[in-house]
Amino acid sequence: MSSSLRSLIVIMGVSGCGKSTIGRALAAKNAWPFLEGDRFHPAENIEKMASGTPLTDQDRVAWMDGICCAVDAHAAPVLVLACSALTPFVRNRLGQIGRNLIYAHLKTDSVDMVERLGFRDHFMPAQLLSSQYAALSVPDGAYEFDASKPADRIVVQMMDRFIGGPTDMRPPRWNS
Numbered sequence: 001m002s003s004s005l006r007s008l009i010v011i012m013g014v015s016g017c018g019k020s021t022i023g024r025a026l027a028a029k030n031a032w033p034f035l036e037g038d039r040f041h042p043a044e045n046i047e048k049m050a051s052g053t054p055l056t057d058q059d060r061v062a063w064m065d066g067i068c069c070a071v072d073a074h075a076a077p078v079l080v081l082a083c084s085a086l087t088p089f090v091r092n093r094l095g096q097i098g099r100n101l102i103y104a105h106l107k108t109d110s111v112d113m114v115e116r117l118g119f120r121d122h123f124m125p126a127q128l129l130s131s132q133y134a135a136l137s138v139p140d141g142a143y144e145f146d147a148s149k150p151a152d153r154i155v156v157q158m159m160d161r162f163i164g165g166p167t168d169m170r171p172p173r174w175n176s
């Protein structure tokens with residue numbers, strides 16, 4: 001990346017779209033630190049989601065405080081964060097960090113999400129998927145990737161977008 005400003009690549013999208021899998025692989029390939037957004041939920045949020053109730057933005061306040069604090073603790077020029085970033089509230093909060101934000105949205109139009117969620121051991125029940133789609137808005141300027149492709153191919157596509165080539169420029173900052 002040619003930008004002299006520090007960047008935060010946010011791998012976003014609904015539960016099960018592949019944020020953790022792809023974010024971790026992208027970070028590992030480039031020796032960038034990786035932050036798993038799920039790790040920063042307070043226990044009440046985990047209990048709430050596990051019992052089948054969607055979060056509100058009010059519930060997301062403490063979660064975002066934890067994520068922003070963890071990002072702030074890193075000096076690395078590029079960080080990768082797996083975070084659903086469904087709502088403008090979340091993205092506004094990330095916008096306050098003071099890094100260039102690069103949103104990479106994993107689109108799930110052609111993925112059988114219930115099947116995909118069924119394969120993993122996770123607190124998030126498939127019954128919350130519809131509320132995830134209802135809450136999801138994708139910010140203008142986000143890079144979009146087809147989540148139905150093999151994970152390693154998506155990682156290569158992201159590297160083509162984010163490193164070198166015509167998109168190797170100072171990325172815009174999102175505030176919504």
Ligand SMILES: Nc1ncnc2c1ncn2[C@@H]1O[C@H](COP(=O)(O)OP(=O)(O)O)[C@@H](O)[C@H]1O
Nearest residue numbers: 015016017018019020021116120147149150151
């Ligand atoms: N591109 C992909 N193709 C097929 N399966 C995938 C892909 N990305 C992730 N998975 C699988 O889907 C499930 C959810 O992925 P995960 O990375 O946990 O999603 P998220 O972090 O968005 O909730 C996992 O079992 C993972 O192995």
Ligand SMILES: O=C(O)[C@H](O)[C@@H](O)[C@H](O)[C@H](O)COP(=O)(O)O
Nearest residue numbers: 014015016038055060084086124
């Ligand atoms: O309502 C939200 O803002 C999201 O649901 C967010 O809480 C996150 O998506 C969960 O942590 C589930 O984790 P995965 O997205 O990794 O399944």
